[in-house]
Amino acid sequence: MNSKKRGVFLSYLRVGLIGYKFMGKAHTQAYKNTNFYFNPKEPFQLRAICGRNEENVKFAAHTYGWESYETDWEAVIERDDIDIIDIGTPSDTHKDIAISAANAGKHVLTEKPMALNVRDAKKMLKSVTDAGVQHMVSFTYRRVPAIRLAKRIIAEGRIGKVYHVRANYLQDWLADPQAPFAWRLDKNVAGSGAHGDLNAHIIDLTRYLVSEFDEVVGMSETFIKKRSIEAGSTNEEKTNDSASRDVTVDDATLFLARLDNGALGSFEATRYATGRKNNEYIEINGSLGSIVFNFERMNELQFLSKEDEPHLQGYRNILVTEPEYHEYMDAWWPPGHLIGYEHAFTHQASDLAQAITQQQPIYPNFEDGLRCQQVLEAVDNSIKSRTWEKVEKTNYLNL
Template identity: 50%
Template sequence: MPSEINVGLVGYKFMGKAHSNAYMTVDKFFDCTARPVMKAVCGRDQSAVSEFAERWGWQGYETSWEKLVARDDIDLVDIGTPGSTHAEIAIAAAKAGKHVFCEKPLAMNMAECRAMIDAVRSAGVKNMVNFNYRRVPAVALAKQMIDNDAIGEIRHARFTYLQDWLVDPMFPMNWRMRKESAGSGAHGDLGAHAIDLAHYLVGDLASVVGQKKTFITERPAEGTSSGLTATAGEGTEEVTVDDSSMWLAKFESGAFGSFEATRLAPGRKNFNRFEINGSKGTLVWCFEDMNWLEFYTTEDTESARGFRRILATESSHPYVGNWWPPGHILGYEHGFVHAVYDLLEDIAHDRPCVPDFRDGAKCVAVLEAVDKSIETNAWANVERVN
């Protein structure tokens, strides 16, 4: 059982910061069987990545992911780069005998997903996809309540992920708006999170029918960009991904689902919300109020029925006992810390990671099925992933 796990991170911008913070923090609050050692971070810009390494506590840096993956002193490769790079890096890391932690969506298409799954299975390495919202205590509590039959048989599930950072047509281009680097727009970027929450809380999706649209088809060319901020360069560029997607679904259980993702909803900053209706109750959660879970049950007396708000900050709630006293709320970064903790423990104890590459592929299968339904103007079945 290792006492240390040497980490190499590929990518140093938005996700690079979130992942770095998790590695810096996790063994300060959690009793880790194996602590992470932040060996090296990788980026193409030597000046920028070296500055990042010093600022965020990495021992060194590389400007070639191939060199990072080949290093003998790296046990775990963490991939926080655009989706178009995931498959190549993950497959190389697996072949080099490294465990792999990858951002979502897992890959650009199902062919890449299958190749990634084959690579990690052949190598026998641990693999996890960073669907960080599973690790929010209120969401993990919802999972426990569903498993304990608190709302009965699930009949309806609604998943909505709304942002507004692209409402301004003068917001410049970046990689998230190019099909060749991102694969899709709001559909894959935001919808992937909604799909994974649906899989986690409700179950597998069987068939879908949907629509997507690009409302702003041209934007100022990219100058510089980082995360969800950017400055314009010269000229304009065509947007080649969707701004919004909306679709219906049938779960294998028989439940109905609806999904919406957009980056053009004024006033919605990170409105990642679900409402799940069962035969005897309802659960509601929204990331913009992430510490609260709403619960309604028909088992209350008629005169006392109504939604109750559960503040998921007690030590009895998932993960929370390692943080602050009750009522001292958690934030966005904590989901990443929880994911890293679970990943390190899974590696240390040689147990399966959840969600793994198969779960990531199941998400991509749904994204592709929605695209197929749009092409055929009909319901499409979701590919099963073995």
Template identity: 35%
Template sequence: MARMRGEADPTRTLGVGLIGTGFMGKCHALAYRNANAVLGGLPPVRLELLCDVPDEKATRMAEQFGFARATDDWRALVRDDAVDIVCITTPNRMHHEMALAAMAAGKHVHCEKPLALTLAQAEEMAQVAQDAGVHTMVGYNYIHNPAFTHAKRLVEAGEIGRIVHVRGWVDEDYQADPDLPWTWRAAVAEAGLGALGDLGCHLVSMVCRLAGPIDSLIADMATVHETRPLAEGAGRQAVENEDLASALVRFAGGATGVLAISRSAWGRKNRLGFEIHGTKGLIVFDQERMNELMLYRNAGDKALQGFTTILTGPEHAPFGAFVPAAGHQIGMNDLKIIEAGAFLAEIAGGPRAGPDFKEALVFERVIHAIADAARSDARIHLA
């Protein structure tokens, strides 16, 4: 049974149970298998139990990922005494039930975003986590990028002065093709929000960590392709959620902001980025160039001023744990290693890593407020 807060034992081997073997399932498996090898000083882990359906697939993927056992019953996984951490990498509609069951069994939970289909479900998950006293982590891996954490340090150190304006964007083209077949991502009952829940929450996690909480907003959203073809020529089915959204936001600290989100932006693969405008300078980041950060500071000789491109390197921990030289790059899966390592360290008694369910709820309140503001054509206040 998983230990509660304040009962950490850094020498105890932690059993990992993984539900789901898709893109993010593999990412979690790689992260927990490699976290100690890369970062060091973490409690040892066992890749204990993997769940997928059918059972044949679970067995095959357990062998591929390096898990000791397999099952096609996720309820058996969360009850298993050898499992301490439950990783949930399933479609969105399953997160709520699985997380509640895992926490009821005393397990720590590492859940992919968004937390749930609805805000009410997410609020329940955060409250149960607090009451259960277990550790939780939500898969906002981009805020573990050394380039991002360096940007946060620059802001906190006052390098660009007081933040006055934030521009953020996240664009992908995985739903740009009108002939792409209908999938569960188009159904409210399966995915909840569309581009906001899949992409927008990542952007919100970044700007909130840099500029603080969002106080109020107005917004708009649209479905670009209102129907999509079903398999084998069986007609077309309605797309129930949004392909794009935008918001004008006001931060509690006084800054204003513009956020734009699209899953139908041709040519964009993971253009998740921001500009942070301050009274003394500017910080620019784009996830498609994830090992770079651009900094402008209004200091010194005007004739020599310009943007500085900072290539992440060993000076930007924990980059050096992966590679000892700047310019040699880390990748998306490496961010999940940092995330899993931070979670393991927290469970072993280290500092809170986050975002836990409580902080993730803040992000999800923003994306649901954007949807509500777009539907009501009114300013939504979050405070």
């Protein structure tokens, strides 16, 4: 089945990717893997990749296998041979690129956090809704097969009424005081530090698996206030030729939450957890059982059921690799043959292709991005007020 756009039936989904570094590489591989492993009705075509540094983006285009490159994102959006705009740039650029893409009739996929603030997220949601295009936020952990199994277990009532969610996302790449300044430490570019970068993921997982957020109270800290500028940094990273830059984001943010379903939650994000490289952990306790997931063991899910006989009760470790029973796994390898970080991006791309060609809703979309942003901002407000803050529930349609 082909999708119809501007009166022309297409045989490919033609992608323009803005950004070519870490996420650019991950998204590129996802489009290629989707074509190879998932056999979409309309394969992805890598039309143009975009970046400001011509030498680097030209090299990326050649290395990754893109047909062409651009140095101006507006030029990518203006092209008639592109259907999807994929945004893998720093957070301060998401709003303008997404709105321009929607106005041009392009489908939009953006990295998280979706925006710098709730105000911008609402504008982005309005633009894609008014344009009638598909829109998606790259919360890829939703597409880890073990998380899909956790969703199924909870939906089937196997852990009963949920009482607790405890989640953390721990990294250590800034624990060294000598680590240099990077764009992720500039509030004007990144919006926030560990909070928007890491808490955004566990907020989204909680919304996906359990419930919306009702109210929050938080605290944060910036442990090292200045970072040295690394030799060879770009002009954008330098300020008045000084040898260091102020760190204007949080290094760690922790918060408590009450969820709409009555459950209590605790959340922690830090880039100073020495020894933790990418430790994303979520534990959900209910009246009939519990589940535990840690991304550093992403092919496994722990599940405890109180309905087991007392002498057999305990956490069982489920290896989530069975093609017949575990979502997405039929595209990959025989049972017990593990998948990795990049595969969740492929699952995301495959779902996006299906949504576009079959004109189906896709999640997480820009409304999910807005809901996450509202939680992030409520925590920020709580840190300023030093008290509990309600999470805003309105979107642009309710204003």
